Amino acid sequence: MPLxxxxxxxxxxxxxxQNALADWDAWYSSEPDRLEARYTGRGYREAVDRPAQYRGGIVGRLARWFWGNPTPEGEKRDKLHVPLAGDIARTSSELLFSEPPKLVAPEGASDATQxxxxxxMEKGLQPTLLEAGEVCAALGGAYLRVVWDEDVSDRPWIDTVAADRAVPEFRYGRLVAVTFWTVLETEGRADNRVFRHLEKHEKGRIYHGLYEGSTTSLGAVRPLDDHPATAPLASMVDAEGGLDTGAPDHxxxxxxxxxRPARAWRxxxxxxxxxxxxxxxxxxxxDALDETYSSWMRDVQNGKGRIVVPQSxxxxxxxxxxASWSEERRVYSGLNMLQRPGDPNPLEVVQFEIRVQEHRDTCAELIEQAVRQAGYSASTFGETGDGSAITATEIRARERRSMSTRGRKALYWGPAIADITAALLAxxxxxxxxxxxxxxxxxxxEFQDSISEGPTELATTAELLRRAEAASTETLVRMVNPDWDKDQVAAEVDAILGESGRVVADPTLTGAEGGAPDAGFPSDGGGSGG
Known part of the structure; x- marks a missing residue:
């Protein structure tokens, strides 16, 4: 259907x-101003929510957020933010795409397809996937779309769109259409009018539309020529505002x-x-982590040594x-009498305790609980371990929860990457x-393993498999050198068999009935006939 x-x-x-997406976006942004605005009602929530921060009772308790506590008038904000949300999103993406996934053409496909x-993948898909993976973890989903612009490239490419900039249409859990929107620049307008570009993808078709409305309404349709960002599309679309992609089945x-499932939205x-x-x-x-860290920093500020001196x-x-006092001065005048035994010290040093261990333990516990609830192991974020070298097997054991979450997410990423790649080729x-x-x-x-074994582990595994006669020489060479192509593997296999004396002659080339070739050397095809 058109727009x-x-x-x-x-x-x-x-x-x-929308409220949940706005909350997650504020945490993901790692911007204290946006967090404060989000939770105190300025800019993101209606002002009607704000009075709950200033009164007691049930409403006030439900609205109790550290970032929702208003800064008293006349005081500077002393809240600090720990960007744990961004760290979680980035880690999720890196677990999936730190090593580029391999795209394998269907069996029997041409060499041109592979x-x-x-x-x-070599020309930029991996960075796109890293970006999409981070946004997906933060906002609960991400979109991949095929785009092209002849002024930029003579071939189409794959782009990513965040979940809070799309309106999807599902049918039995399958995406059948989606409308992306972009808020265009509206500089110089005093009436808060907003230009939006809508782009709707259906099978074989893409529709483009320009709308002039407000921050909460789409508004009226405008010709694509009315804005510089959409003007180039005016000559490409038909009377319905659509154009054919050339891939009617995709x-x-x-x-x-x-x-899935999204527990709050099901x-x-x-x-x-x-x-x-x-x-x-x-x-x-x-929120509690930011409150604890801010309390820690307040202890640091209060723990600065201060000196109280008499007026004299x-x-x-x-x-x-x-009047002022210089701590570097050696001699002072103005005391009207000498210090006598029993008189109070005219200089008093004030030094508050800094509760380092208590705050550190609380922060560590909050981080561990947060990353665990998000589906990861604390060791993935460097919260455990003494820094000593460990094997890949030990890493997998420590990060089992993270690896399980990675495998679960890969189940969703694999089909989506395959579908959008097929659409691109079409x-x-x-x-x-x-x-x-x-x-x-x-x-x-094929997703690559983000944890690779070292040479010692690979050699030990290969030796055990060789002893058990559970793998051929070619399989072992591929295991130890996963980045080699078939020609390199074949050459290495020949070299190993030649050096070890384990080359077996082809009996069809010996020409000897009941005989055997010289041990350790391939047959040259000679010998007496039988």
Missing amino acids: PTADTPWPPIDDRV QALDDL LTAAYVPNV HIPTAAYWGQSDFQGIEGLM MLESQGPGQG VEAGERFRVQGLELEPPKV
């Missing part, structure tokens, strides 16, 4: 979902849920198939200028780009 033709609230997403898949967008029909953020349920722990030891700066093979020899079936996606 909307009448004014409608925007985005057309349930308020509960070459196109290799080129796609949707040029794919949705990747972070994990009863919301429009969001039942959305993914769940890694931050779901740990917002309070992250201050030096006047002149009428109306006050667009390239279509009438727009006319690339020949491409197989349009989804490729196989």
Whole structure:
């Protein structure tokens, strides 16, 4: 279906979902100003929520957030933020894509297809996946879409869109259409009017539309020529505002849920198939972590040594200028009598205790609980271990929870990457780009192990397999050198067999009936006939 033709609230997403996305986005941004604005009602929530921060009772207790406590008038904000949310999102992405996944063409596909898949990964797909993986963990989902711009490149590529900038349409859990929107620059406008560019992807079609509305409504349709950002599209679309992708059987967008089900949204029909953020349920722990760390820093500030001196030891700066005291001065005048036994010390040093261990233990416990609830092991974030070298097997044991979460997320990423890659190849093979020899079936996606064994571990494993006669020489060579191609592997196998004297002659080339070739050397095909 084409884009909307009448004014409608925007985005057309349930308020509960929008509020959750806004909360997660504020934590992910790692910006204290946005967190304070989000939780005190300035800018992100309606002002009606704010009075709850200033009164007691049930409403006030429910609204108790560290970032929601207003800074008293006349005081500077002393709240500090620990960017744990961003660390969780980045770690999730790196567990999946720190090593580029391998795209394997379907069996029987042409060499051109495999070459196109290799080129796609080498020319920028991995950074796109790293970005998408981070946004997906933070907001509960991410989109991959096929885009092209002949002024930028002569071939299409894959782009990513965050979940809070899309309106999906699902059918039995499968994405059938999605509308992306972009808020365009509206500099110089005093009436708060907002220009939005809507881009709707359906099978074989993409619709473009320009709308002028407000911050909460889509507004009226405007010609694409009315804004410089959409003007180039005006000559490409038809009367309905759409254009053919050249791939009629493929949707040029794919949705990747972070994990399913989304516990908070499963009863919301429009969001039942959305993914769940890694931050779901740990917002309070992250808020408490910031409160604890801020308390620690207040102890540091209060723990600075301060000296209290009598008025007589201050030096006047002149009428109306006050008085000061220099800690570097050696001799002072102005005392009207000498110090006598029993008199109080005229100099008093004030030094408060800094509760380092208590704060450190509390922060460590909050971080451990937060990352555990998000699905990761504390060791993944460097919270355990003494820094000594450990084997890959020990790492996997320590990070079992993180590896399980990684495997679960890969189940969602694999099909999405395969689908969007097939759509990209279909667009390239279509009438727009006319690339020949491409197989349009989804490729196989192989995720690489983010934890690799060292040479000692590989050698030990290979030796045990050799002893058990459970693997051939070729398999062992591939295991120890996973990045080698087939020619390098074959050459190494020949060298090993030759040096070890384990080369077996081909009996069809010996020409000897009942005989055997010279031990350790391949047959040259000679010998007497029988």
